[in-house]
Amino acid sequence: MDDEAPENGKPMHITIPTALTLFRILLLPVMVLVFYAPFRGANIAAAAIFIAAAVTDWLDGWVARRYDMGSAFGAFLDPVADKLMVAVTLFLLVQDNHTPLMAVTSAVIVGREISISALREWMAGIGAHATVRVATIGKVKTVMQIVAIVVLLYQHDLESLRPFYLGETLLVIAAVLTIWSGLQYVRAAWPVLRRQR
Template sequence: MKLTVPTMLTLARIVLIPVLVLVFYLPFKWTNFAAAFIFAFASVTDWLDGWIARRYNQFSAFGAFLDPVADKLMVAVALVIVVSVKNGPEAVWMALFSAVIIGREIAVSALREWMAELGERATVKVAAIGKIKTIVQMVALTCLLYQEPFMGLPIYLIGEWLLAVAALLTLWSGLAYLHAAWPILKKDSLNS
């Protein structure tokens, strides 16, 4: 197996997951900045590995498999650690938004796998709404990890609102995937 630059960037994202968790829970004042930086850096490498793969034709089957796995793991872990430090009514909303996001990722991954088995993987390709959802989600999580006001801006509150928007976009994009796959799902259920 040849390791391309995009695949190495994807592997770096996976390696950063335990680093993110460790840094987030360290008892120092700077850890919120460091955790937000690690997550933001990982988010940029997600964009960068795709750009390099397309620009320099560095595609690989392993990279195509690993990239969405790394993304989903990083987001799921960030959501879990952000929710883990909340209490009260705020925690309920954060947990609900996180469950929507993680649940959609699991459902869409399963849908894609099943569609691939039917030879219809292209039917459920990534749409523009999914890309917008990802950007909003990454910015929201970076804000939630940072937690502190910045230049008078309530960064954490901005992160909470963006996470709510990301959860709505998540539902929208999940329904778009289901809508795209519905004719195949319906046809397959009629043949059963």
């Protein structure tokens, strides 16, 4: 969350939060390559890359708030980076563990992210963005989602199914929290939605 939009043809200034967000996006193709790499420990490396991305997600927001570096561009780029990382990683995991439960759970999570992003963008367009702020349950959902994905990435290439079942269970819990937080967003936005019909 981060920098100044270009004005009068001046180049955009890249602040530390913006650089962290861009770094998170650059980690995405690296994680995909590592995920498919044939070397021993690729699963641990992929999980470590995802953890690094999650840490930069927290860090760029903290730096932006602490040092007053927030901007419209940062507000746009940060959630895009988050959703790209989660969606692409879930696609990798479903391809690697193509069970109906994994597919449905991942579809619920990705579908919710797309739907709520569209809702928030529309609300911002009509000047009612404050109505749909991130709720506590949304933050809990995010933490659960990150833990589940890390466990599933670690499980990749392991012979034991125990970590997979743990990761799958955590992902199902994350999907339930995803639906719950999504309904809270819709509930908060509903009065405005009714007026705009």
